[in-house]
Amino acid sequence: MDEKIKVGIIGAGGYGGCGAVELLHSHPHVEISALIDKQDVGKPISDIYPHLTGFCDLPVMAPDDPECPDDLQVVFFSTPDGVGQKEAPLWLKRGSKVIDYSGDFRFNTEEIYREYASRIGRVEAHASPELLPLSVYGLTELHRDEISSSNLVGNPGCFAVSCILGLCPALSSGLIEPEGIICDAKTGVSGAGKSPNPAFHYPARYEAMNAYKISGHQHVFEIERELSLVAKRDIRITFTPHVVPLCRGILSTIYAHLREGVNLKTVEDAYRSFYEHDIFVRVFGPDRPQASIDVRGSNFCNISLNVDDRTGRLIVISLVDNLVKGQAGSAVQNMNVMLGVEETAGLLHPGIYP
């Protein structure tokens, strides 16, 4: 590929935009052509994120800046719910491929979108309902083919990535009972984004953990939808998110009843086979316990499998970095698939330790 593909990031000033710049500035096939945000207009992105100095010094443009290039081949919406659904049509008309980080394009019908939206307090109807049936859910490992032929991808929620990847093989192979599944998820604080908030003020958080939105988190819908697709029946789960005092990482502890006769070996085989061609999913047995730091800064999802013989339960630990595989990394992975370049382009970093 000789010429680089032009990419624009809307909402560039947030963590999701920063993450995309970190991955794209050295991407072999694309170049960052526009950074768009409502805040810090005119400032170089490296003034907002000084570590980018010398790597990307593009200034932030206002969304309505007439100088903004209109020939972007890919547009990331790293924006809150409600933005992409309004602005995506324009970019799609211009021929751009669109990847939206929010829940705007994760659902294919207005009905399920409405249910989702109610959870986050949105009452307005979807602004572009005609696009919903065209959008594809951007969990690459499950929808690679549809993504490759789509122009509009709804990037998955960070919790959803870890829970869905952690459960799909078991459901797909019928190893577990479809009822009574529990996802107990723990996230680092960066999942809450860049805006200061009393709950994430350093003194309030450095020594505090808590559950929140108990039985009411909006990610439950996309998890149940994907699990139902794979299980070929309706799946309903109990999902409890927690915040713990670290920055990056989601650890989901997933509990399910094993079907009779299923043992650890069967489970390990099923998972390894399911993810045979998925470089970003690594499967481990109980002898190789994993920690969130093992995926920090990388696009990997580490899954460790355990069986509790006393109670007949499968216990899956599924780990991702919420800002990479849980957000910008998945977005870049989807972009690669949409563009037909190698899926791993720009993503083969192990992260740093410690």
Place this chain on the structure above:
Amino acid sequence: MDEKIKVGIIGAGGYGGCGAVELLHSHPHVEISALIDKQDVGKPISDIYPHLTGFCDLPVMAPDDPECPDDLQVVFFSTPDGVGQKEAPLWLKRGSKVIDYSGDFRFNTEEIYREYASRIGRVEAHASPELLPLSVYGLTELHRDEISSSNLVGNPGCFAVSCILGLCPALSSGLIEPEGIICDAKTGVSGAGKSPNPAFHYPARYEAMNAYKISGHQHVFEIERELSLVAKRDIRITFTPHVVPLCRGILSTIYAHLREGVNLKTVEDAYRSFYEHDIFVRVFGPDRPQASIDVRGSNFCNISLNVDDRTGRLIVISLVDNLVKGQAGSAVQNMNVMLGVEETAGLLHPGIYP
């Protein structure tokens, strides 16, 4: 009470010993008469823990120091498994009341002790099996009467305190199905004690969370024993401990199936009624979410109750400070009950924030 009761702490140099000193130095009815440990012999405790300077400056004595007072009325064993079972008989003979922090006296039969011990890699038989039937499990809220007439208390495990207090009212009132209970517990790092360890080295831990001993943690036995007692039938649970990067605090997220017809109101009423006379247990509804920092440094257990209507599950969040209600605080509470003084003596501190 005119004269103060003499207390000795064996294993004074660890976190459990330090916690006891913090609570006892200003206790209205007792005085610390001996600090005993194998390490740092001869050093004032305030050299080991400089914050105690001026509050308690007693030197650490060796366990076999002939100067050690033999008329201690209360002896805390803040020692690892295996110490109390060897040394308690001597102190009991001298007329001391003994409170042991380890698993040495949490079980009443050799058989269940052996099962417990196998989980922590102990192969030796119990050194004082004749004491097992005499010991009382030191979860004050459940065994106050027996504790008050006992000379030998096995202080509960930190995870066990949070899980048992979080589940007992529901089981006792028959509000939940006795099968399929899950306890997903998260602990701060101080639960691992004072000895340095690769897994708790600051750089390895500040940004890392992980599950461990999945389906194999030794606290599961005391939890199941207590729950079975209350439920009047055999209870088996799934228990998964996690370590997260904070210092103090256990948050247990407990899942159980509600029996038909049981709603949030019934649950709240049952819990409030169950703990009506227990000042150190606070019950909250879903409108008052709690965080671990709300019990940090105090002897309280905060319980918040939630019902997931979509799946018919009770979700209980049970919070304690693992070093206070989960260890030294419970020990002091038990001591108060054993001595017949007010149960709250020395324990009415709210902790500090932030």
Place this chain on the structure above:
Amino acid sequence: MDEKIKVGIIGAGGYGGCGAVELLHSHPHVEISALIDKQDVGKPISDIYPHLTGFCDLPVMAPDDPECPDDLQVVFFSTPDGVGQKEAPLWLKRGSKVIDYSGDFRFNTEEIYREYASRIGRVEAHASPELLPLSVYGLTELHRDEISSSNLVGNPGCFAVSCILGLCPALSSGLIEPEGIICDAKTGVSGAGKSPNPAFHYPARYEAMNAYKISGHQHVFEIERELSLVAKRDIRITFTPHVVPLCRGILSTIYAHLREGVNLKTVEDAYRSFYEHDIFVRVFGPDRPQASIDVRGSNFCNISLNVDDRTGRLIVISLVDNLVKGQAGSAVQNMNVMLGVEETAGLLHPGIYP
């Protein structure tokens, strides 16, 4: 003392108010009679700070609430600059003793106040200039007598407490050159207060340290004033504050040139003698290095003394908990002195470890 003295806290909802409640709820001579704030009016303080549940459940009153008792014997202004100077006159007229946490009453002339105020961006003239000559600077160790006969105390800045206590004995005894003094101070994040702020958002701070207000911090004035008083000549210092990712604690590293012939022994003697009657100041030699955690949660200032023979420098490490000795603890200590009760009342807590 039979009847308890009535105390009110204005600005009760911030960290400084919370700290005062933590110290006063169990104070032997006073009772908290009113908690006043502009935010969270009507809420029990224990809704804002759940750890206080059962210890202090008073509701927050609005500043202009007609129900507010007007017979408070002591009023704490735990408020930002500009509030106390407006409202103190009313309370003084009512006969209350007033302790203000801000810079409003730390200076005795309008001129120096103006210079101070310019550093924090205040342009208005002082609202009660007639009170300035009557106010006393509330560093108890240095101004005990004046405080005991005053009705208006300006509580010192947190950095100032550590730097002044760390330097006074050396200057008072003429052990160091009065020129070229450097105070390199490091503070935990709670010093910035309770309001969320991008710089103190957990993800932005957990792994970040920085200097700020280099050569421009407002505390330099009170430090220089106090040092000049003690040295009986004009003292000018270089003061650089830093924020590091912990919650509580100030560590000031103080550098000064030793006068010829002065050695470590002379220095240690001078410091111990200077603070002979000051229970809350502990002096240590180089053999007893101290860390911020050794004063966390307590009203102590730990000072460790070191001499660099290669360069002839005195290096003093001065440690306080910014929220206790650096704020609420000093305020309570001042109150005790103003009321003529024992100076340590309510303050003899060692803090908790770890």
Place this chain on the structure above:
Amino acid sequence: MDEKIKVGIIGAGGYGGCGAVELLHSHPHVEISALIDKQDVGKPISDIYPHLTGFCDLPVMAPDDPECPDDLQVVFFSTPDGVGQKEAPLWLKRGSKVIDYSGDFRFNTEEIYREYASRIGRVEAHASPELLPLSVYGLTELHRDEISSSNLVGNPGCFAVSCILGLCPALSSGLIEPEGIICDAKTGVSGAGKSPNPAFHYPARYEAMNAYKISGHQHVFEIERELSLVAKRDIRITFTPHVVPLCRGILSTIYAHLREGVNLKTVEDAYRSFYEHDIFVRVFGPDRPQASIDVRGSNFCNISLNVDDRTGRLIVISLVDNLVKGQAGSAVQNMNVMLGVEETAGLLHPGIYP
């Protein structure tokens, strides 16, 4: 360059070895051919550092493994003091280029080495004194030419990198008085390496900061030697290291008296000119304050310049990641210079935020 240069890492299991693997696995001109350590022999490096899974899975070899390749073109000694001085001769004889992380080759005479060694408690004489005059101090920015023609480089200490880079331009241009320089340095905990230690145990450290080795840290020698070289006269400094609770980063606050007539503009010009050709040093004025997180995970040294007009002092804030520019990054930068490839190869990463 067609064939890749073979590199071996001795001491691969520590943080310094891990850091080298992180930088070299994707280096365009070299390949990692041998990982050598005394611990974890036989284990893939990705078992020790799971984030490297798939990026580098070489097994660790024992130092005396006969299978160890003897044709390594570059050997990193990521080992404690005392190892490189014994084993480097063998590798140099084989024609390898050697880069040693410890103090073994930072000094050119036995005399100064002995003084250094005494600070770290070593009493043995240097094992290869004949190599000392041949070794080059590996601060690339100052010794690029000598490094390019050397086979033996003593990589600089982490504190030294930040202090030397922060001071050299001022001394070289005669902008500051050569006397009375103070370096107040703060480091994250990873600087202490991978071995657990009571002082770096998470509970003991998460809320603790302290100074250590006051006026006695061994890095002072290399700092003074380099500064003296640049200043062309003897320089003696006061150096105080501190540990604060974060993982990566050194912030050195450097104080020096400005010579008369020197102002901020002169200083900024001198620094920018001094580092004109040094891509890894970034110079900022007081309007662009920097934090340690801005260099985390990268090979950059960020320097911010400030002048305190009240006291005539230059205050330089110099920031590095102690594990990159302070260790493995400098080593790779030196390797690139020694090999004659582009100095930035493998090093152009911005790090990740937050």
